[in-house]
Amino acid sequence: MGWLSRHSLAISSIVLLVSSVLLAVVFGYAALIAYSGLAAGTALASVLMELAVPYLPIVALLLVLVVVSGTVATWSALRRLSIPRSERFGTAAERIEDRYPVVDGLGISEFVSPPEPTTEDALADLKRQYVAGELDEAAFERKLDRLVANESVDDVRAERERRAVLDESSNGSGR
Incomplete structure (x- = not known):
């Protein structure tokens, strides 16, 4: 098991926290600019168009970071949980993996099946x-x-x- 996979929960949690805070700051700043533009009597559409050009790529990047890091953090946390292992869970997971090949790469059946007796x-x-x-x-x-x-x-x-x-x-x- 590599260093990255051992620390994936911590890394993804930090990235999730930082990107979420930055996203909130960007949205707050954009809302402040939009409010001040509206208070000055500028049309809402023109204020939003002026904000969209510089901030849209930043918001998109931060949203992608939030979604990806949240998914990795959730998956890492679930892999560390103490999930009961049984033949019944293993068989059900194998059936799901056989039916849906996309799920097969996750290795769920090996995760929930009991270990082979030594x-x-x-x-x-x-x-x-x-x-x-x-x-x-x-x-x-x-x-x-x-x-x-x-x-x-x-x-x-x-x-x-x-x-x-x-x-x-x-x-x-x-x-």
Whole structure:
């Protein structure tokens, strides 16, 4: 994760605050000039036309800054929220991403899906089941052996081949 993405909330919040204040100052100054022009008896249309030429690009730039920085600040804040992760949310987000490709680039499904269980998580769950009495010693040892054997791709292939050989020998001996 880069420096910019780690600090995006702070940067976008500062840009939002500064551009909003500048926009308010520009609008206030324009309103003051328009009011003084109207008080002097000048037509409103001519006062607004005189203000539009120098201030319209500044207002447009500040509006763009406010919208973009507000969007980035909102998105950064939402990404930092503690959103519950579940299979149901992950599946719903995947369906939305499949249906609307524009949303797919945001990675919402990865954000709301629970993380893949690690070997350590599976081992901790297995120990919990054994301590709680849900597994006897033989079942615990069998599952522990399977868990340790499945740690690498080579071990998984070896386990499949061993099962295939055992299946063939059990089918051949049962005839």
